[in-house]
Amino acid sequence: MNNKIISSLSDVTIPKNETGIVPTKISEKKIYDIYCNNYDSIHYLFIEFQFNWLQQAYKSLKDLDKYNILVYLYKENFVELSEVFKVKSLSEFYINPRFDLDKINIIQISQKLRLSKETARRKILELQEEGILLKNKKKISVTLKAGLLQKPENTINSFSKILQYVSWLLYKEKEVKKYYEKDFFVKKIKNRFTQILAIFLDYQIDYLLVRKVLANNDSELFFIAGCLMYNQIMFLKKTENKKHYQKEWIDEVFNIGNKKGINAMTISDLTGIPRPTVIRKLKILSKQNDIFKDENNLYYMTKGKFVSDLNKLRLNNIKELSSTISRINNIIFFS
Numbered sequence: 001m002n003n004k005i006i007s008s009l010s011d012v013t014i015p016k017n018e019t020g021i022v023p024t025k026i027s028e029k030k031i032y033d034i035y036c037n038n039y040d041s042i043h044y045l046f047i048e049f050q051f052n053w054l055q056q057a058y059k060s061l062k063d064l065d066k067y068n069i070l071v072y073l074y075k076e077n078f079v080e081l082s083e084v085f086k087v088k089s090l091s092e093f094y095i096n097p098r099f100d101l102d103k104i105n106i107i108q109i110s111q112k113l114r115l116s117k118e119t120a121r122r123k124i125l126e127l128q129e130e131g132i133l134l135k136n137k138k139k140i141s142v143t144l145k146a147g148l149l150q151k152p153e154n155t156i157n158s159f160s161k162i163l164q165y166v167s168w169l170l171y172k173e174k175e176v177k178k179y180y181e182k183d184f185f186v187k188k189i190k191n192r193f194t195q196i197l198a199i200f201l202d203y204q205i206d207y208l209l210v211r212k213v214l215a216n217n218d219s220e221l222f223f224i225a226g227c228l229m230y231n232q233i234m235f236l237k238k239t240e241n242k243k244h245y246q247k248e249w250i251d252e253v254f255n256i257g258n259k260k261g262i263n264a265m266t267i268s269d270l271t272g273i274p275r276p277t278v279i280r281k282l283k284i285l286s287k288q289n290d291i292f293k294d295e296n297n298l299y300y301m302t303k304g305k306f307v308s309d310l311n312k313l314r315l316n317n318i319k320e321l322s323s324t325i326s327r328i329n330n331i332i333f334f335s
Contacts, residue, residue, distance in 0.1 A: 064219035078198035097147030160185035261298030
């Protein structure tokens, strides 16, 4: 099957749905195969999703570690609801988004989010001072202010684009008799919000944390390196080369010809991270031989240890993301 690189779902011509068709249960393996056979198109959507997530996260609190703490607390709340078979829609949950967690402590947060105990304590104290968290002995309360920061409308819409595209590919390959559009997935996710977000956030937190480790456990350093990778990946997308395969793909990212790097100011604009911090982090990446600066002060990722390790995680992620999509689809279609 020919791979098609898309710039948006509007590039895809999809026929009208048939009606009255019972949905087909799709296995994790089938989604994995679809992902591999259409790697470019799905992965570009996924990379855009992850970069937008980081932009939104940094914009919210100007601190990725604090945002991760907040997301982790939401995930734990959603898991607790699932364990007692409670499912809340998005509208039901945000009627009063404040909630209490009795079983969470600083040591657990530091371990789960790979922060030192001192850093976790300091970040939680800052969140308390900002009125986002309340802490009373062993209980942590997440406030209404946190709900206003973390309401995930953009996340639901962006991830639903990936679900729609997978649905279309399954339909195109005659694995199912009906495809489902983005609005269908958005509605279903909102209807079973806490149940589906428990699964998604568990995946998303792990996805970000294992990659943060590659950047010396520095969230901002990872975001800046990710910005450079994002630039090169999107430049590759513009070449419209349709012959990439999952294992060859990373070589193509570094061999696209006439690639254009980006400067520190552009990185600052894209990430929201102050330019002095960007320059300081770029010096760290340069010292590690993970980036290159040309005569025009434009930066590129190089095939150093960071990229080599990141590529191994990228290949593992095909299976991890396929599993997450499969689990979410099962809830959407069969709950």
